[in-house]
Amino acid sequence: MSTRPRPHLPMRPAWLCRNCAAPWPCRPAQLGLVAEFYGHSIALAFYLAASMQEAIDDAYGLGLCPDLPAMHSRFLGWLSLARRSHR
Template sequence: MSPAAGPDGPRRTGGPPEPAGRGGPGPTHPRPHLPLRPLWLCRVCAAPWPCGAARLTLVSEYAHDRVALNIYLCTVLHDAAADLYRLYPDTGPDPAALFARFLAWVPRTRPPAEP
């Protein structure tokens, strides 16, 4: 697991600002786009995780270590498959759909090096 990962997925992911507390105006903090397990939906936008915001954040966090990003995503794909098969034992998730959702979106090329 990467330093940015916890038991429920990556810890540092961006998102829309969270409303200030009920006590009145105050600083806002971005809500992280983390997975809601065992459903594997985003806790912020309810899209299948990793949602667009989580993907952007993951690519940014792992910009200099694409291999680590792929290893991390393989790990969460394994966890998601186990959770979803437990929830839906008769139908289960489609393996090709899980691959597309968790791994196929990762850019395959490295960004150009800065001079």
């Protein structure tokens, strides 16, 4: 009997991957999101921007001061690379 791979979903409010504990979206989550949103790159960008805003709000809620450029890079910075590989 085979087991299904566990999805790489965010664990809030820390925004770490529930599966691998890397900062979400981890690389496997990125690959899954590209597949899930295939052909809908603008919807993916909106989803990730909303997730980034939630992560920033959660960080402030925890009393942290998030590094905003790092958050942008983490959530949205990889999108241009994902689009480039599918052209």
